[in-house]
Amino acid sequence: MTPAHLQKLSPVPPRQVEINDGFWAPKLKTNREVTIPTVYQRCRETGRIDAWKLDWKPGQPQTPHVFWDSDVAKWIEAAAHSLATHPDPKLETTLDDLIDTIAKAQQPDGYLNTHFTAVRPDMRWKNLRDWHELYCAGHLIEAAVAYFHATGKKKFLDTVCRCADHIDRVFGTSPGQKRGYPGHEEIELALVKLYQATGERRYLQLAKYFIDERGQQPHYFDVEARERGEDPASYWAKTHEYTQSHLPVREQKIPVGHAVRGMYLYSAMVDLAVECQDHELLAAGKRLWQHLVHKRMYVTGGIGSSRANEGHTADYDLPNETAYAETCAAIGLVLFTHRLLQIEPDTAYADVIERALYNVCLSGVSLTGARFFYENPLESRGNHQRWEWHECSCCPPNIARLLATLGQYIYSQNAHAFFVHLYIGGNVTIACNGETVRLTQQSNYPWDGKITFRIASEREVDLTLALRLPGWCRAAEIKVNGEEVAIPPRLEKGYAKIHRRWQSGDQVELNLFMPIERVQAHPQVRANCGRIALQRGPLVYCLEEIDNGKNLNDLVLCRDKELAVNFESDFLGGVSVITGAAKRRQLAPWQEQLYRADLAATENIFFKAIPYFAWANRAPGEMLVWLREACYSGDPSHSTQFA
């Protein structure tokens, strides 16, 4: 290893992590017991499972769609990850049966896809731009790798290897090969996983080919369109930015186009940068990440503001009601950011992961675990509710697999240090200098910032414990065995590092002060001028009509009044709510007037805000994250003052 070696940390895999806190553990239980079975059920009902029998005939209903395979694959991956930490023989049998069916659907040449085998065999590999063949193959590969890791069973892995071998024969720069790459990225990161699982370097080379070929001229999607007899200028998306193929990836500086596609591409770029020690590729990835989180990310961690391209528009263009902020894009942001975090342990990365996880990702699934958001707006008139299913149902299995792998986002380690990125209670077991060390993390996070760690180890162990001080936290205290440890005023990339010879029974207390914050957005975010978002700890809050009445936009928080936080154990599964004083204009004096020039009478009210992730779990109604705020003390136009 050279000093420039890129991978600094390794995530501690979920298998070594037990989560038993009051916040996530119940959600993960719901994921296992409700979401994963529900997604399977919906896949069955809609024909996605039976599609693998390849017996669809023209005229029959439930025509296998180009993206169906990916839904099933993501469900398998979610179920496999679940098996890895929570064995379930019945689920494993269901998976084995499904994997048998999938294996039987494989064509002699290794090709594996329901739509282009059963419905349109003549169109195989003829429209990489618009259809999803390589995307589906990628998700099958990810699923097979996960299933292999969970069970040790190789059948599915062998199946996808044959498929990858086929793809490796079809695509490339040799004579007779197609110089194509996917319109919807995904296979690139999957091939890196397949390489890591099998050791077969061809898969890594194929991923590298897809990455480096992307955006080269002559543009493959145009070549391919002409071969189909189409005018490339008639491309519906109008720009290759939609698929991030407008430029070679190393030249890309700004995240553009379809957000999910971008996140999967950038994740693969970081994977390849690490595997190939490719600093240029990493630099491109980091540049894209920085632009994204500094200029194009919602306060919830949502990305991709527009429905038109399911993606990015312009810097600071973050409309609230029409926010697309697809659940899958947020999951992609977590995947991408987690990869960067392992290369450069910087809390800026962990902050983004935490922001997305606790807000936009969790919003993607109902508290019951059985209903789903595809889009996660920050404002609603009451017409936005979670679906039981979505025709384009990428998000439900994706949130299921994210939750099933939550453990891997909490800790990382290298030879010298053990990093705690997220404060999620439970136990983790790591090997450290030949010792097995068990760390217990305990807290009421995210409702409270006091976290206690306890070390258990047979022998003393020399280790740096690196605790993330979150970006939202302005003051923290650390005590080791009751003694306060000074936190340097300028921390190294946001981690408080405690180096010592740890003994079993050592205890570290971290106290992250967690007041309610009134967050402002950059002045160029037009939608949020004059507005604040309430945030406490990692949680962004919102108002719902059911608690606050209609016309949430007319409600103005009083900047000069205190806010209160209160944990309500029987409310929305147990959440802390924020309450405070606000004003709004009285409706009655307006009568039929639409416009008036005299000052409108206001009334004093108390508002109640709930965590954003918990919205839309009661009666449909308005919702608002970005709240108007004003200071009323000394305002002569407001004669009604609070007592």
Next chain:
Amino acid sequence: MTPAHLQKLSPVPPRQVEINDGFWAPKLKTNREVTIPTVYQRCRETGRIDAWKLDWKPGQPQTPHVFWDSDVAKWIEAAAHSLATHPDPKLETTLDDLIDTIAKAQQPDGYLNTHFTAVRPDMRWKNLRDWHELYCAGHLIEAAVAYFHATGKKKFLDTVCRCADHIDRVFGTSPGQKRGYPGHEEIELALVKLYQATGERRYLQLAKYFIDERGQQPHYFDVEARERGEDPASYWAKTHEYTQSHLPVREQKIPVGHAVRGMYLYSAMVDLAVECQDHELLAAGKRLWQHLVHKRMYVTGGIGSSRANEGHTADYDLPNETAYAETCAAIGLVLFTHRLLQIEPDTAYADVIERALYNVCLSGVSLTGARFFYENPLESRGNHQRWEWHECSCCPPNIARLLATLGQYIYSQNAHAFFVHLYIGGNVTIACNGETVRLTQQSNYPWDGKITFRIASEREVDLTLALRLPGWCRAAEIKVNGEEVAIPPRLEKGYAKIHRRWQSGDQVELNLFMPIERVQAHPQVRANCGRIALQRGPLVYCLEEIDNGKNLNDLVLCRDKELAVNFESDFLGGVSVITGAAKRRQLAPWQEQLYRADLAATENIFFKAIPYFAWANRAPGEMLVWLREACYSGDPSHSTQFA
């Protein structure tokens, strides 16, 4: 006449009105000298004029479009109205030549339409829902009536009578007739005009048939779709609300669908109510008008908030940046409201006419007279500029004909009274009890609220002069020959009525106090919560980037600071600007941060607002009507105070 007779007033026609003020007279000159010639030139260049030669052949460019005839017809109407007040032999020759060509294009059965004669003769009268045959015919009729009134020449009138006769044979309830009506209303009000010009009651009956047949079941557009072999359920607009045919018109309570269509329909309903003394139809029209102006009208007078249907959405749904507010819809609102005003002289109607005229309508054309807005948003990022032409170019000739008929909106009279609705300087000549009375109106309106009227009459004349006290005006003074006249605290429908025996030389001075008003929108208009619109007199103001820098949404007007008004004679053709104190957040401290919780530093600035109608006449940039406003006195979080 019964006491319930509906028509109370008659507008004084433009021929009797000379406009010579400093505001409108130059705009009307631009309309005659630039806009009308420009629209003709564009019609020529795009093939709209030559289409009447009917020599288009498949494969040729410039295929006559289904709505082209209406563009030409509206141009003829504008030019004809212009001739009526400003004779122009060259223009008249151009019109005569064009009318000859149109007359030659008429088919032996009277049918008159370029598209369905030259391009798709097989589809004549087969898709009233989507195409524009009756709409085009209506505009040709309006044009012919205007040309007849302007010149006394009957050729064009005879042509459209043959066309109307043909339509009268094709449509109706008799056996063999089609029970159709237009998808785009317009012919109804045109047929009433044709009846008034010719005395032929069949035209009135045909208008009444179109009005009463509309929205009856079985729905004609569905019947017609099935006859074309189409499934009515596949209708692109998804609802017959789009064409206001979801219900019989007498049952309609809420203005829905395409806004222009609605305005033309409602105008015709009022026309028919008067002609047929139909109180039920009038009640329906008034109900629609009230709903519209109380719940669905922009502060500029714009209506139809959505691009999707070029029309109405929901009550109080008035987004600013995406405001469609088509110029034609605003013109339609003026047409509709002007009709109601003649039935019930109430300043509520005149207020709406004035609001639309001075704001959204004038915004539809550039100060040069040669560029046009189709949409009139109330906020722009700088990407909305006037077009030289628009493929769907209904608006340019429509604004030209509105301006050419401006004179008719100023005054109305009946046997007893003379009403002044608008304060536009010039002379008007009326007949009153056998006397010819000349009234001279003089002012700097809309920059100043002092208006002087002088009477000239050979003999004394007994007359009530009814002066509109505008809704925007909270205090006014009236003097007759220097002596103050008491204005009753509760005026009759907003008009101050002065009854006396007038002598030549009598002078009335009206002083409308015209402070700058900070207008609020109803609390349910979500887009405008916490915002005010600056209005002075009838003019709504806006901020432009060129005067105020970027990020207009981050600018906050100081409620506790004075605003100033100043006339700038060399600016934008001479306008009063409003200046005042505002704050905005400093950008520099944000660096790369997208969100932050500490209070952002603000800077004090002075802003400059211009009349809305004059925006987008300089460098492209942001524009904003609804401005944030706050009171800073006593706000401890804002340490930087104004001196």
